[in-house]
Structure formats: C-alpha cells, structure tokens
Amino acid sequence: MECCKKFYILFLFIEFPMADGHLYDLPSKEEIWVQQQWKTVDCRDKLNEDCRSEQEQNNLEHSSHSDVSAWSSTSPRNGRNAGLFPEWHLPLTIALVLALIVSIYTLAREVLHPFLMNNKNEFYRIPVLVVNRVLPVISITLLSLAYMPGIIAAFLQLYRGTKYQRFPAWLNTWMLRRKQFGLLCFFFAVMHALYSLSYPSRRSYRYKLLNWAYQQVKQQKENAWVEHDVWRMEIYVCLGILALAVLSILAIASVPSVSTSLSWREFQFIQRKLGYMALLLSTLHALVFAWNKWVDVNQFIWHTPPTFMISVLLPIIVLLCKVILLLPCLDKRLRKIRSGWQSSKRTQNKCVHL
Numbered sequence: 001m002e003c004c005k006k007f008y009i010l011f012l013f014i015e016f017p018m019a020d021g022h023l024y025d026l027p028s029k030e031e032i033w034v035q036q037q038w039k040t041v042d043c044r045d046k047l048n049e050d051c052r053s054e055q056e057q058n059n060l061e062h063s064s065h066s067d068v069s070a071w072s073s074t075s076p077r078n079g080r081n082a083g084l085f086p087e088w089h090l091p092l093t094i095a096l097v098l099a100l101i102v103s104i105y106t107l108a109r110e111v112l113h114p115f116l117m118n119n120k121n122e123f124y125r126i127p128v129l130v131v132n133r134v135l136p137v138i139s140i141t142l143l144s145l146a147y148m149p150g151i152i153a154a155f156l157q158l159y160r161g162t163k164y165q166r167f168p169a170w171l172n173t174w175m176l177r178r179k180q181f182g183l184l185c186f187f188f189a190v191m192h193a194l195y196s197l198s199y200p201s202r203r204s205y206r207y208k209l210l211n212w213a214y215q216q217v218k219q220q221k222e223n224a225w226v227e228h229d230v231w232r233m234e235i236y237v238c239l240g241i242l243a244l245a246v247l248s249i250l251a252i253a254s255v256p257s258v259s260t261s262l263s264w265r266e267f268q269f270i271q272r273k274l275g276y277m278a279l280l281l282s283t284l285h286a287l288v289f290a291w292n293k294w295v296d297v298n299q300f301i302w303h304t305p306p307t308f309m310i311s312v313l314l315p316i317i318v319l320l321c322k323v324i325l326l327l328p329c330l331d332k333r334l335r336k337i338r339s340g341w342q343s344s345k346r347t348q349n350k351c352v353h354l
Contacts, residue, residue: 090173091180094145095138095188102134102307109301124204132195137311139188140282143247144314146181147275149174151321154334161343179254182275186251189244189282196240228291236288243281246274276322283315 083089110130114120149171156171157163167175199205216224252258253270262270290308293299299306325331337343 087177088180090177091142091184095142095184098138098141099134102137103130105304106130106133106307109304109306113301128195128198128202132192133307135188135192135195136286137307139185139192140279140286140311140315142181142185142188143279143282144318146178146185147279147322148314148318149178151318151325154325155321157337158330158334161337163337163340164342182250183254186247189247193240193244232288232291236285239281239285239288243278243285246278246281250275250278276319279315280319283312283319286312286315 085092107126107130110125110133111122114122152171153167153175156167166172212224250270253262253267259267286308290306290312293306294309325334
C-alpha cells in the first residue's frame with residue numbers, strides 16, 4: 001500500500017510539472033477519478049486505524065474496570081462490606097478477653113483484698129503494677145496458642161496415618177492465625193519490658209526504698225543482702241532478655257520483605273526452632289520468677305493461686321507435647337507421613353472404599 005502511494009505521488013509530479021511562477025495544469029477526468037479512488041482507500045485505511053485504536057481503548061477500559069471489580073472486595077474505597085483486619089479478629093478477641101479476665105483476677109488479689117481485709121489503700125498499684133502483672137500472662141499465653149495448633153495437627157496426622165486428609169475447619173483457621181498470635185505476643189512482651197524498666201522511676205518505689213532503709217537502720221542491720229533473692233532476680237531477668245531477643249528475631253522474620261528473602265528451610269528453622277526456644281525461655285523466666293513462692297501459703301490469697309502459676313500451665317503442656325513428638329518412634333513416623341507415606345491400615349481402608 002505504501003509503495004502504491006509513493007508511485008502515485010511520483011506520477012503526479014511527472015504529469016503536472018510546476019514551472020517557475022506557474023500553477024499546476026488542470027487534471028483530466030480520468031486523473032480526477034484516480035485521485036478520488038486513492039482518497040477513498042486512504043479514508044478507509046484511516047477509518048480502520050481509528051476503529052482499531054478505539055477498540056483497544058475500549059478493551060483497556062474494560063480490563064481496568066474488571067481489575068477494579070476483582071479487587072473491590074479488598075479495596076479500601078470500594079469494599080464497603082470488607083471487614084477491618086479480618087485475619088486479626090480471632091487473635092485480638094482472645095487477647096482482649098484474656099486481658100479482661102486476668103485484669104479482674106489480679107485486681108481482686110492485689111487491690112481489693114488489702115482494702116477489704118486490712119483497710120489498706122493499694123489502688124495506686126493499678127496503672128503500673130497490676131498492668132505489668134497482666135501483660136506477661138497474655139504474652140506467654142498467646143505464644144503458646146501460636147504453637148499449640150501445630151502440636152494438635154501433628155497428633156492428628158499420627159492418628160490418621162496420612163497427610164492427605166483435611167484438618168477440621170476450626171484447626172485450619174487456627175493454624176492460619178499463628179502469625180497474628182505471635183506478633184501480639186511480641187507486642188505484649190515489649191510492653192512488659194517497658195513497664196518493668198519504669199519501676200525505679202516511680203515515686204512510690206522511691207518511698208519504699210526510704211522505708212526499707214529506715215527499717216534496716218532500726219533493726220541495726222549492716223547488710224541486707226539476701227543471696228537466693230539476688231540470684232533469683234539475676235537469672236529471671238537474664239532469661240527474660242533472652243526470650244525478648246528471640247521473639248524480636250521471630251517478629252522481624254515475619255515481615256513480608258524479610259520472609260520472602262529467606263529460603264523455606266531458613267524460614268522453618270526460625271519459626272519452629274527459635275519459636276520453641278522463645279517459649280522455653282519465657283517459661284523458665286516465669287518459673288524462676290516464682291522461685292520458692294510455689295510453696296508459700298501467703299501467695300494463695302482468698303485460696304486462689306497467683307497469676308504466674310496459672311500462666312505457665314499452658315506453655316508447660318505445649319512443651320511436654322513437643323517433647324513427646326520428638327521421641328524417635330513418633331518423630332520418624334511423623335516425618336514419613338509428611339513426606340507422603342500412608343499407613344497400611346489407611347491404604348486398606350482406601351482400597352475397600354474403592
């Protein structure tokens with residue numbers, strides 16, 4: 001087509017030479033007809049190009065509209081029915097309910113009991129001391145809830161003898177929320193550390209130091225050093241710092257930009273090995289904090305156990321179940337099942353159904 005157009009232009013220049021100061025000679029009827037035919041072809045080509053460009057524009061608009069419709073369920077502007085942080089509903093609900101229960105329990109033991117029994121005002125303890133008793137309980141419980149579904153899934157696979165059967169819906173939902181449980185655990189652990197660091201700067205603590213010093217002078221004691229109490233505090237503070245450091249690694253590894261840069265083996269090592277290490281360190285931190293308070297009758301106010309006794313029950317259960325799964329007989333069988341092996345009983349049942 002382009003060659004024909006060039007030939008036609010060259011033909012016009014040959015037929016109608018332009019002399020200096022003169023116009024083109026008037027064309028004949030045949031030449032006018034040829035020009036009209038070429039104009040018709042040009043218009044038709046231009047019309048086809050316009051139609052194609054318009055069609056492409058319509059397709060682009062349609063695809064853009066389809067993309068917007070496809071993302072409308074998660075779009076912050078168009079998705080009116082989309083929930084706010086749907087993956088966080090279950091972990092946040094459990095954390096808030098747990099915080100409410102533990103707060104009421106601690107408030108009754110730490111504040112109401114002295115007020116009702118001894119007419120002693122201890123309400124100043126609510127903003128810092130009571131809150132700091134609640135935070136570690138929530139943190140270690142959420143960390144246990146992050147690893148408990150994996151324990152349940154492992155025992156379920158051992159019972160079924162296969163990995164190709166779906167988990168129950170509640171267990172599947174629980175396993176999909178493990179990341180949120182872990183991040184909430186890290187949040188409450190950081191809050192617990194900050195509250196603990198604020199202890200020496202409190203005015204009530206300074207007054208208590210003066211009272212302790214006065215009592216020491218009154219009792220004529222030159223040294224108030226208590227060996228076992230010093231070791232207790234040094235050890236449980238060290239364990240708490242180590243647990244928070246490991247939790248920090250887990251939290252950083254949960255960031256999408258970091259997790260995508262890790263291999264599957266590296267990610268599994270961080271989330272499994274370091275995760276259980278953080279749970280073990282946190283449990284030891286609570287146990288050493290208790291020290292000899294387990295047998296102290298004065299700790300059982302209104303015949304109720306202290307919060308640290310309640311908080312370590314679930315982590316100990318999770319750790320014991322993990323130790324059971326690490327036994328060679330169960331660990332070998334679980335590895336085979338997760339590699340695709342199925343028990344002979346499971347295979348026979350499958351053949352009978354077929």
